[in-house]
Amino acid sequence: MMFNNLLETWLPNVKWDTLWEATMETLYMSVLAVAATFVLGIFLGLTLYLTDKGNLWQNKVIHAITAALVNVFRSIPFIILIILLIPFTTFLVGTMLGPSAALPALVIGAAPFYARMVEIGLREVDKGVIEAAQSMGANQWHIIFKVLLPESMPALISGITVTSIALVSYTAMAGVIGAGGLGDLAFREGFQRTNPDVTFVATIAILIIVFILQWIGDWITNKLDKR
Amino acid sequence: MIRLQQLSKVFQARSDSIRAVDNVDLSINTGEIFGVIGYSGAGKSTLIRMLNMLERPSAGNVTVADWNMADLSGRRLREARQEISMIFQHFNLLWSRTVKENIAFPLEIAGVSKQKRAERVEELTELVGLSGRGDAYPSQLSGGQKQRVGIARALANNPKVLLCDEATSALDPKTTDSILDLLTDINKKLGLTIVLITHEMHVIRKICHRVAVMDGGKVVEQGLVIDVFRNPEQDMTKEFVKQVTEPEETLDALKDILKSSENGLVVKLMFLGEDAEQPVMTDLIRTCGVAVNILQGKVSKTRDGSYGTLFVQLQGNKEELDKAWQYLQEHRVEAEVLNDV
Ligand SMILES: Nc1ncnc2c1ncn2[C@@H]1O[C@H](COP(=O)(O)OP(=O)(O)OP(=O)(O)O)[C@@H](O)[C@H]1O
Ligand SMILES: [Mg+2]
Numbered sequence: 001m002m003f004n005n006l007l008e009t010w011l012p013n014v015k016w017d018t019l020w021e022a023t024m025e026t027l028y029m030s031v032l033a034v035a036a037t038f039v040l041g042i043f044l045g046l047t048l049y050l051t052d053k054g055n056l057w058q059n060k061v062i063h064a065i066t067a068a069l070v071n072v073f074r075s076i077p078f079i080i081l082i083i084l085l086i087p088f089t090t091f092l093v094g095t096m097l098g099p100s101a102a103l104p105a106l107v108i109g110a111a112p113f114y115a116r117m118v119e120i121g122l123r124e125v126d127k128g129v130i131e132a133a134q135s136m137g138a139n140q141w142h143i144i145f146k147v148l149l150p151e152s153m154p155a156l157i158s159g160i161t162v163t164s165i166a167l168v169s170y171t172a173m174a175g176v177i178g179a180g181g182l183g184d185l186a187f188r189e190g191f192q193r194t195n196p197d198v199t200f201v202a203t204i205a206i207l208i209i210v211f212i213l214q215w216i217g218d219w220i221t222n223k224l225d226k227r
Numbered sequence: 228m229i230r231l232q233q234l235s236k237v238f239q240a241r242s243d244s245i246r247a248v249d250n251v252d253l254s255i256n257t258g259e260i261f262g263v264i265g266y267s268g269a270g271k272s273t274l275i276r277m278l279n280m281l282e283r284p285s286a287g288n289v290t291v292a293d294w295n296m297a298d299l300s301g302r303r304l305r306e307a308r309q310e311i312s313m314i315f316q317h318f319n320l321l322w323s324r325t326v327k328e329n330i331a332f333p334l335e336i337a338g339v340s341k342q343k344r345a346e347r348v349e350e351l352t353e354l355v356g357l358s359g360r361g362d363a364y365p366s367q368l369s370g371g372q373k374q375r376v377g378i379a380r381a382l383a384n385n386p387k388v389l390l391c392d393e394a395t396s397a398l399d400p401k402t403t404d405s406i407l408d409l410l411t412d413i414n415k416k417l418g419l420t421i422v423l424i425t426h427e428m429h430v431i432r433k434i435c436h437r438v439a440v441m442d443g444g445k446v447v448e449q450g451l452v453i454d455v456f457r458n459p460e461q462d463m464t465k466e467f468v469k470q471v472t473e474p475e476e477t478l479d480a481l482k483d484i485l486k487s488s489e490n491g492l493v494v495k496l497m498f499l500g501e502d503a504e505q506p507v508m509t510d511l512i513r514t515c516g517v518a519v520n521i522l523q524g525k526v527s528k529t530r531d532g533s534y535g536t537l538f539v540q541l542q543g544n545k546e547e548l549d550k551a552w553q554y555l556q557e558h559r560v561e562a563e564v565l566n567d568v
Contacts, residue, residue, distance in 0.1 A: 132319035135279055135390075136312070136333040136380075137305035146335065150323045226364040227322050 013195035019185065023205050025099045026181035029171040030209070033106035034164045040111040041163070042156065044070060045118020046144065056140055070112040078109045078170050082177055102179035106170050114163040121155030122148055154225040161217025165210050172206065182206050228388065228420045229255040229278065234287035235444075236273050247273040249444035250287070255422060255437075260414055260530075262431040262452070263424040264467055265441035271424040274441070275390050278422065279311045280304060292387050309337055312381035316393035318373040320365040326376050327352065327361040333383040351379040355409060371402035378409060382417070389413070391423035395430060403427075407434050428470040432456070432529050440464050453531040457499055457561075471527050472497075472536040481522060481538065485566045491542035492552070493522070497561040498535040507560055508539075515551040517543035538565075 007014075044066060050056045051063035076084070082105045086096060093101045125148055133147050149156070172183025182202045190199030236248040247270040255261045265271050276282040277289055280296050289296040294307050312333075320329050327348050334344045352361050355375040365373055374394060381389055391410070395403040411434050414421055425431065431438045431452060439449035440463060448455065448464050456472070459465045485493055498507075512519055520540035527534050541551050555562045 126319065128315060128317055128319040129321055131281060132313070132315060133332070133336075135281060135308060136336055136384075137308040138336050139305060142336055146332070147321065151321060153323065224323070227366055 011197040011201060013189075013193075013197050014201050018189070019198075019201060019205065022180065022182045022185040022202065023209075025179075026168065026171050026175075026183070026206070026209065029099045029102050029106060029174070029179065029181060030164065030168050030213075033103055033110065033167050033171070034160065036103070036107045037110040037114050037163055037167065038160050040107060041114030041160075042118050042149075044111060044115035045122060046148070048115060048119040049122040049148075050144075056143065070115050073108060074112040074116070076109075078105075079173050079176075081105055081109050082174060097178045097180075099180050102171060102174035102181075105174060106167060109170055110163050110167050113166065114159060117159030117163070118152075118156060121152040121159060124155060125151045154221045154227075157217060157224060158221045161214060161221070164213050164217070168206060168210055168213070228257040228259075228292060229253070229261075229422065230288070230290040231274075231277075232288040232290075234274070234277060234289060235285050236270075236277060236282060237285045246444050248277065248284075251444075251446050253439060253446060253449070255420060257420055258414070258418045259437065260410070260421045260423070260435045262435035262438040263422070263441055264426060264428060264431055264438060265424075266426060266463075269441040270444040271426075271441055272392055273444075275313075275392050275422060275424050278388070278390055279308055279313060281313075309333070309384045310386045311388045311390065312384070312386040313390040313392065314374065314377040314381050314394045316396050318365070318370075318377045318397075320373060320376055320380075322365050325362050325364055326357060326368070329365070329376050330379045330383060333380055337384050347383060351382060354382070354413075355379040369402070370398050371405060374398065374402075374406050375409065378406075378413070382413065382419075385417075386419065388420045388422065391421065393425060394423060396425065396427070400429075403430070404433070410434060428467040431467075432471050432527055434530065436530060440467065451531065452529045453499070453534065456527070456529060456534045457497070472525060472534065473523075477523050477538065481565065484522065484540065491518075491540055492548050493538065493540050493565045494555075495563045495565055496537045496539060496555070497563075498537065499532065507555075507558055510558075511541075511551055511554060515543070515547055515554055517541045517547045517551045 047066050048063065048070065051059040051066065073081070085105045085108065089101055089104050090096055092104055095101050129151065130143060130147055133143055138146070171179065171181050172186070175181045175183025175185070176187050178184070182205050186199045186202035189195055190202060231251050231253040234248060234251045235246065238245040238247055249270070251274060263271050263274065273282055277284050278291060278296070280289075280299065284297055291307070291311055296307065299307055321332065324332065330348045330351050331344050334347060339347070348361070352358055355378050357372060357375050357379065360368065360372065365376065368376070377394075395406050398406060407430060410421060410423075413419055414434075423430065423435070435452050437450065438452050438455055439446045440455075440461065441447065442461075442463055448459070448461050455464060456468055459468045481493065508519060511517065518541070520542065521537065522540055523538040525536050541548055543551070552562075
């Protein structure tokens with residue numbers, strides 16, 4: 001009773017069911033985007049690494065094209081990327097509104113960023129270990145799936161942790177153009193209707209999500225790292 | 228088992244080219260432990276890496292077992308590599324895998340079933356003396372234990388040949404010896420052909436049957452280890468032999484004695500065989516009437532016999548000394564006078 005009164009005094013404009021809904025939308029966008037970014041980023045990172053000079057699939061042309069794509073998409077500010085991708089998103093999802101519509105932009109914005117981290121992680125894998133695997137008769141798939149990815153896994157996980165935190169802030173930006181979620185709530189309900197308490201609560205919710213993601217990421221990284 | 232013919236490797240650097248291996252001919256017998264020794268940059272690593280095509284030759288032939296290695300590629304090369312294992316100076320274990328999982332790695336590659344893998348891993352852990360450490364990660368092992376994992380891993384698919392690239396260079400002397408003992412053991416037990424490269428003559432002396440000395444990409448001398456010890460031809464070989472036959476500070480220690488000629492003749496004697504020096508010394512004293520002062524001595528064991536170096540001081544008058552010298556010549560003891568009288 002006391003507690004409810006306090007909440008009503010200090011946060012008079014917060015509608016808790018709306019807040020819950022917005023949080024779920026943010027989580028939905030973040031989790032799906034992180035999963036897709038993980039897969040696409042590893043694919044791009046592996047391509048960058050393997051086609052680089054002196055590596056398994058050394059190929060100047062493919063390396064240059066992938067590197068250019070990654071660099072271009074990494075450099076476009078996210079808010080502009082969303083706008084640029086409107087036709088693509090409407091074609092893919094059928095609408096420009098709602099959490100699902102934010103996903104293409106989120107993944108395309110985050111995957112190149114993550115791909116560079118994947119590439120750095122892969123470069124840290126000891127060349128001697130790759131050579132040892134080759135000397136045992138490993139083929140390229142063995143080397144990718146039994147050496148490169150497992151040996152760089154702590155780096156890949158700590159990279160996706162950083163990326164997922166960036167993704168949460170991207171979802172907030174995506175919210176501004178109608179994707180829903182906590183960013184949307186803070187902007188429309190909080191800022192535009194001058195309800196600072198709503199902005200405050202939305203911020204707290206985002207911070208909690210970020211802390212939990214960071215904690216999970218650190219925990220997995222520690223668990224995996226046997227160096 | 229292994230035959231190298233006119234083998235060369237040229238690295239193309241930006242401006243000039245480096246002949247890392249230059250026209251090498253070698254043949255290595257089945258069941259033999261063959262050593263290659265040379266200083267840094269001599270081309271040893273490049274040579275051994277051409278045996279399993281980690282490095283492609285620029286010219287010449289490599290035959291291992293019945294494979295003409297340079298002709299192999301793709302699947303056939305990978306199959307051949309399962310029979311030509313390698314161990315490394317820095318072990319090159321996967322840190323994300325436990326000891327057991329590291330040893331299982333080549334078995335996974337060869338497509339061995341899970342059940343058989345577990346049995347084989349158990350056997351190998353035992354063979355290399357790591358029973359009980361199977362679930363440890365490489366980071367929890369000492370250097371010597373890591374190399375044991377490397378050896379177990381290399382033996383997993385029952386190879387015909389084991390290549391060792393400076394396998395003991397990162398280890399302390401005691402651990403080095405235990406790894407060398409393990410290699411000797413494996414060689415005897417499994418009849419495995421071992422090629423090892425090193426810059427330490429101690430390694431060659433302890434376990435090799437034959438040795439080749441490399442310099443500037445060329446093999447400058449080769450033969451049975453005991454022969455090379457007894458009769459090194461090249462200056463470089465002599466230096467390597469000195470690493471093990473002469474105690475390190477010998478010349479420093481003898482410096483004062485060498486300075487004054489009053490002290491008589493200072494002679495370095497080289498003996499072959501366990502007890503060869505005994506009768507020679509006794510006779511020298513009895514028949515020539517010289518006094519013999521032993522200054523320094525060291526016996527080195529090779530696989531095919533021992534080999535000793537003795538620094539002695541012979542004292543007596545001119546006549547006696549001449550007689551002693553002649554005696555040594557007649558008895559075919561290799562002797563070298565270190566000071567002039
Ligand atoms: N990939 C490479 N590209 C260019 N030059 C190389 C390459 N690998 C080796 N070399 C050169 O070839 C020569 C022989 O090198 P190698 O590694 O075979 O020597 P090594 O006898 O094994 O020396 P160490 O005892 O230091 O290992 C050196 O001059 C080296 O710089
Ligand atoms: Mg080397």
